[in-house]
Amino acid sequence: MTNYRFIGKSTQRKDALDIVTGKAKFINDFTLPDMLYGKVLRSPLPHANIKSIDVTEAKSFPGVKAVLTYKDVPDWMAGSAPQHVRILDSKVRYVGEAVALVAAETEDIGAEALRLIKVEYESLPAVYDVEEATQPDAPQLYEKFPRNILPQGIRVFGLHPLQEVVIGDIEKGLEDADFVIEGTCSYENIPNPMPPESPAVIAAWEGPDTLNVWLGSQGPHIVKVALEKWMGSINIRSVGYSVGASYGSKYMSWQYTMPAAALAQATGRPVKLSYGKAEHLAAFTVRLGSRIHGKVGIKKDGTVTFLSGDWLVNTGAFSEASQAMVAVGCGEAQLILRCPNWSFKPKVVCTNRTASGQVRGFGGQELKCALLPILALGMEKAGIDPVDFFKRNYVKPGEGYYWRDGEWWVCEGIDYTKAIEKGAETFGWKEKWKGWLKPTSVKGAKRRGVGVGIHGNADAGEDVSEAFVRLETNGTAIIYCGLPEHGTGQRTNICKMVAEILQIPLDRVSVTPADSLVNPVEIGPVGSRGTYAIGSAVIAAAEDAKEQLFEKVARNLKVKPEDLETLDGMVYVKGKPEARISWGKGMNYSGTCLGRGRFESDFSKPNFMMIFTEVEVDTTTGKIDLIRVVGATDVGQIIDPLCLTNQLDGCLGSAGIDSALFEEAVLDTRLGRIMNLNMIDYKWRTFAELPEMEHVILETPFSTHRFHAIGVGEITPSPGPPAVLMAVSNAIGVWMHDYPLTPDKVLSSLGKIAATKRGERA
């Protein structure tokens, strides 16, 4: 393994000092002179027409500068795809949907003005269940979506995005199978990624056609691209702040940015729109609901002969990017399952609850949570150990899959078998695994069980990144890259990559703010693309800059560029330490070396994550304790060990593993309301309940990355929830398929109490 100066070493994060001293700026720490505050009146009903709306009193309240209703907002349309969401509409489709917007001198005044708005609603019947919503007589949310089904074949990713997996011949698969099992599993507890910082933005217009937005988005550049597309011919400058975490949810960000832009336009002043926590939980991104009716054919030796099924995807009141998420999910299903015959058909459906959108795992986690338990039924029938099953099935170099763009890709990555084996060994799988629905140990009322899950994503090489690297005459380098810091340390990691290439101390490399006016195109740190895609663009820019520098120096010293090397801001002729020249002299103290780098999509390199869990179930109380978690991955090359373990530890949170245990948005289907819109009733893991956590991190070099890295990215939580489901089922000896596995469900599975249906009271 190469011994690098920075790569693979623990280095201080560039923003570390700011973070621990309170100087790091998040969007709510920032104000503009003359700024107003936006407030949103939200619907108390899940489905209704607005019959009348009277804002006279609110408008005349002192300190109120604008009140907007559906009658006076611009006709900007968002949502994907096709666009179907207005900032304000004459109809509301979920409890919490925006009904009116207020801009006022203070937040208090704005809040008071909301109370003065009088709305008369005509209540409509509502629907929450993904299958009921597709019935002919179901309430319809949008005229353009008959039976509430979003259209397929929409160009979310190129001309022919993947919208289903249909390969081979199911009949043939049926013939070849020794066992055929059928099952339904749902991941429909609508977990909330719940970043600590709620969504917030400041919008300010410069003249009629330029809009500036400052926000904590995970993809500030994509905000610019999306808004420019949806708001007509205007220029947008989007500036990203430190992201108070996002976990995917604050990527597109139009849901809060467009209303702020409308208020800023109406008042001619900057407007900050900052959600409170209840608003955040009631009216911002939750996970997709995912239900699979599946059928699997399997041979005695564990070979899968076919998979058929319907994947019902509940996107709530609108789709932020659901068809795109379904496309990625369909691709990811194939990465974990080597199977010749597929007929797997998704349907994206609207219902009357808050909308689902992008969350860490992007469709893949939602898919796995419902699919793996069905596959487990097949494994049980065939008596196959799940670790062996995954080892056999996870995509290997040379094997192919349809990816989100609808194209057939052949894996050119690495074989992850070693990571699986090492993970199993570290966990002690062989000793703990006693067979399907068999506990690992029983002590009185306490039963332990183990389970395992798997996930991988070929999006590590998705989309385009561009970056510039500028060498300064004083021996420093600046990276121009629209990458915001959202917690993974990626802004520091790209500095490490550049410092490594240019061989200068890390403190001599800096990154521009994530400002779209300054930086080239950057899709952002999503889809696990930080290390591979963004990293590769930055690396290419640094190499280009170095080349330009060497050309200049070579002319100067009358040698060939390839005879040169650089260290700490000096350029040397190889083997002649006395023949040296500083960067400044080399550039004649005038002129710039501006390197340019670009990365193009490449879906041939899946990454990998496996999670082993051990749980203890108290069969008297139904309480489940997560005892131990072992994660296994192969990252090619570690960039920063502490940032990596942080990211891997993240498997518990952000609607990850704990969404199998206790996380859920409790929807009361009589009122259409989510009942736990605060951080006490929405459960989260505390320090007092941390499981033992261990990571197996292999470094098998990835030949196509300058530092042989692929990273792990967003996928760290995704294999977790089905692993927990498996562990609990094994512990208690009964299949449990209903996330989250709250004590009441455990007890009813054990036949100790009567079962209740979701949304009903016990």
Place this chain on the structure above:
Amino acid sequence: MTRQEKKFSGVALEGKHRINLTVNGQLYELAIGRGAGKVNPSDTLSFTLRETLGLTGTKVSCDSGACGACTVLMDGRAVLSCMMLSIECDGKEVTTIEGLKDPKTGELDPLQQSFIDHTAFQCGFCTPGMIMSSKALLNDNPSPTEEEVKEALSGNFCRCITHYHVVDAVMDAAKKGVESK
């Protein structure tokens, strides 16, 4: 009058027109009332710190006492600044994350240094609250066990799951603190 003002107009202010608040060693005399630089009776301490005094290092997440993001020290003990009204803090001494550095030397508090050394943050939004809660713990109990650290921090929400690094950072700071005595 806004709704909140009405709600709090019943609080007995005992004829006071201003409050004295010491923040990070500096005394602020704040007039009670409405308008720039004043303290509204409905203002929470976190609001006053952030919006009136510009000390934005203290973060607000849930704004309802559930997450610990807004933790500051009041007379040496950890309190949730979103759950206190500023007018109730008359005469109190408050330390925020901005005041943890040594005021004379500018040196970081050993806890801050330890959080840096262990990369005990991801997004960093929960970090000021984490550090202040840890500080209160170490003030009380300079050499806590790992269990005690976890117990003391169990009111601090971290969605990125930096808990493991935070525990290491606090234990390490405690160890070094005891060694240097």
